[in-house]
Amino acid sequence: MGSGTPAGISADPVIDVRDVSKAFGDTIAVDGVSFEVCRGEVLGFLGPNAAGKTTTMRILTGYLAPDAGTAMVAGRDIHTHSLEVRRRLGYLPESAPLYLDMGVLDHLRFVAELRGVAPASINARIADMIDICGLAGVVHKNVGELSKGYRQRVGLAITMIHNPDVLILDEPTTGLDPSQIIEIRELIREIGRERTVILSTHILPEVEATSSRVLIINEGRIVASGTPDELASMAVGTERVVVAARAPREELGRSVTALPGVIEATELGEDADGYVRYALIVQKGAPVVDGLFDAVTGRGWRLRELTTERVSLEDVFLRLTAGGGPDADPTSDVGRRAKQRRWEDDR
Numbered sequence: 001m002g003s004g005t006p007a008g009i010s011a012d013p014v015i016d017v018r019d020v021s022k023a024f025g026d027t028i029a030v031d032g033v034s035f036e037v038c039r040g041e042v043l044g045f046l047g048p049n050a051a052g053k054t055t056t057m058r059i060l061t062g063y064l065a066p067d068a069g070t071a072m073v074a075g076r077d078i079h080t081h082s083l084e085v086r087r088r089l090g091y092l093p094e095s096a097p098l099y100l101d102m103g104v105l106d107h108l109r110f111v112a113e114l115r116g117v118a119p120a121s122i123n124a125r126i127a128d129m130i131d132i133c134g135l136a137g138v139v140h141k142n143v144g145e146l147s148k149g150y151r152q153r154v155g156l157a158i159t160m161i162h163n164p165d166v167l168i169l170d171e172p173t174t175g176l177d178p179s180q181i182i183e184i185r186e187l188i189r190e191i192g193r194e195r196t197v198i199l200s201t202h203i204l205p206e207v208e209a210t211s212s213r214v215l216i217i218n219e220g221r222i223v224a225s226g227t228p229d230e231l232a233s234m235a236v237g238t239e240r241v242v243v244a245a246r247a248p249r250e251e252l253g254r255s256v257t258a259l260p261g262v263i264e265a266t267e268l269g270e271d272a273d274g275y276v277r278y279a280l281i282v283q284k285g286a287p288v289v290d291g292l293f294d295a296v297t298g299r300g301w302r303l304r305e306l307t308t309e310r311v312s313l314e315d316v317f318l319r320l321t322a323g324g325g326p327d328a329d330p331t332s333d334v335g336r337r338a339k340q341r342r343w344e345d346d347r
Helices: 053-060 082-087 104-114 119-132 148-160 178-191 204-210 228-235 249-257 288-297 313-321 333-346
Strands: 013-024 027-038 042-046 068-073 089-092 166-170 196-201 213-218 221-226 238-246 262-270 275-283 302-309
Touching (some): 013 053, 013 196, 027 196, 027 221, 042 053, 053 068, 053 166, 082 089, 089 148, 119 148, 119 178, 148 178, 178 196, 178 204, 196 204, 204 313, 213 313, 238 288, 249 262, 249 288, 262 313, 275 302, 288 302
Parallel strands (some): 089 166, 166 196
Antiparallel strands (some): 013 027, 238 275
């Protein structure tokens, strides 16, 4: 769980996952996953597509049964107390399950009744959800009339209407425009102050903007856990170099990946003036900057940018999910294969 429990977060786990595995035929979706989530924590569950995020979330919600292992949610076992677990969970899948022909108020009331909210408390819970989720301006509209951002707000409201201990949000900003994404992130941060939240996503800015701790999953296994700063510290001994040159793309790509000390190379695109931009993860202290300058100018290419930057969470994520792992020697066969695979993929 990293180096400690962040301030304001209880040390008592609300979710305790132990050695959970799930396969679909010959495909292992989740492979011996274990982790804890504490009360008051917003956990970013981060991984590339098909890494096992959604399968893990569906196991926690009772939608799928694991092949092995178990989990406790709010003190209840997912096997022996499945209904109790579901009562204490709020789950928002990637596509919110909304009835578009229902009014917002009617929809909130319908889900409150379905969730077993006491009749005497329904009006108060609806009022709370309207306030928390910022729905006051749209309560008299049908859900189908709302923008996607407001539909997502309604989705969050019906997820919380029964006052669950835990919220599980699966890709909550997919398909939203930039302003809507900012709004939903702000809302998740507010919600996370009073509840335990698991935010499943493959979008790194989502995690950095909302989460107190991060789990990275790849190919069904947890490969890292910690705060964003703790994960970035895993890249000690490396740094990030950005280069932009007016050069043939493939020739530039081969040149930068061939330099001693380069661990990974990612093409960032080509602008309208013909400058190709690369981001490199390099061994700290390696003469990569001098090598890049010589490689570009020695071929008569124009150099516009050559900078050194701090390694980011994105760089760590790419390294962990490229096959090398956090402790892989970049000069080893694994490191070289990861570097070559990134270059081939980018081509």
